[in-house]
Amino acid sequence: MTSAPLPPLREVIAAHGLRASKALGQNFLLDEQLLDRIAAIPGSLAGERVFEVGPGPGGLTRALLRAGARVTAVERDARCLPALAELAVAFPGQLEVIEGDAMGIDAEAACGGPAHIVANLPYNVGTALLVGWLESAQWAPWWKSATLMFQAEVAERIVAAPGSDAFGRLAILSQWRSEAGIAMKVHRSAFTPPPKVMSAIVHIVPKDAAEGVDVRTLGRLTAAAFGQRRKMLRQSLKGIAGALEALDALGIDPSRRAETLTVEDYVAIARMIDARV
Ligand code: SAM
Numbered sequence: 486m487t488s489a490p491l492p493p494l495r496e497v498i499a500a501h502g503l504r505a506s507k508a509l510g511q512n513f514l515l516d517e518q519l520l521d522r523i524a525a526i527p528g529s530l531a532g533e534r535v536f537e538v539g540p541g542p543g544g545l546t547r548a549l550l551r552a553g554a555r556v557t558a559v560e561r562d563a564r565c566l567p568a569l570a571e572l573a574v575a576f577p578g579q580l581e582v583i584e585g586d587a588m589g590i591d592a593e594a595a596c597g598g599p600a601h602i603v604a605n606l607p608y609n610v611g612t613a614l615l616v617g618w619l620e621s622a623q624w625a626p627w628w629k630s631a632t633l634m635f636q637a638e639v640a641e642r643i644v645a646a647p648g649s650d651a652f653g654r655l656a657i658l659s660q661w662r663s664e665a666g667i668a669m670k671v672h673r674s675a676f677t678p679p680p681k682v683m684s685a686i687v688h689i690v691p692k693d694a695a696e697g698v699d700v701r702t703l704g705r706l707t708a709a710a711f712g713q714r715r716k717m718l719r720q721s722l723k724g725i726a727g728a729l730e731a732l733d734a735l736g737i738d739p740s741r742r743a744e745t746l747t748v749e750d751y752v753a754i755a756r757m758i759d760a761r762v
Contacts, residue, residue, distance in 0.1 A: 510608045511541060517547075526686065535555065538606055558581070561587070596627070602632065644659070661751075670685045725758065727758040
């Protein structure tokens, strides 16, 4: 780990001309105490692999490096690479930076083994990345935990309980295979420049056992159920072969609406649909 003091992040941004790009979802975190608190959410990272999406000027990256992590970071904005190269020098052997789009990266291969994901995500790709990680064909997945910044409204949808307005496909996909909770709310004023909305960090830990359900079936089922969430299930699920029979077999009243079922209910229905053939 480094002993040399690092320049303040504002100086790094000024020195490298990193004017925030809206198109790249750039809202930087510059408060090093806050960044250290975020890096502490997954627990001790000493010697652990970490995959970071969008290091930008490197604020969260340096907090992860200070915590002793071995970081593989993917950044799309080439302007940030010289600043990140300075961090790699300050923390010898701890940081590898890949220039590219996180959507097209084989993160497991890039990290070289199981890793924690920690990221202040670009909002335009955050949900798609999370869904990709949750739909991993291999389960247990390559990632040991995910500590991710989202718009507060998206974070609420990930952790939502049945019966709430926020409960839907994202909650079911997230909670099917993982424990998900909001670890920290982050005020918009913590970012430079401040985004229009509040943010929250979600901490997600994969559950030990897979549930024996094809994620595509669960996806089709929840798309149908929540595509018409105000309708009764008997109506919204009639296009899915075997779904109404599954409701019947499980004793679920088909006049109920999508948001009143639990994650376990959806998993059970999907399992029955898959077991038909
Ligand atoms: N981690 C920094 C921080 O906390 O201050 C920056 C976070 S900023 C919200 C999002 C970062 O993701 C930006 O640096 C942006 O250039 C980068 N980014 C945007 N889209 C990306 C993509 N598809 N793949 C990799 N990085 C991306």
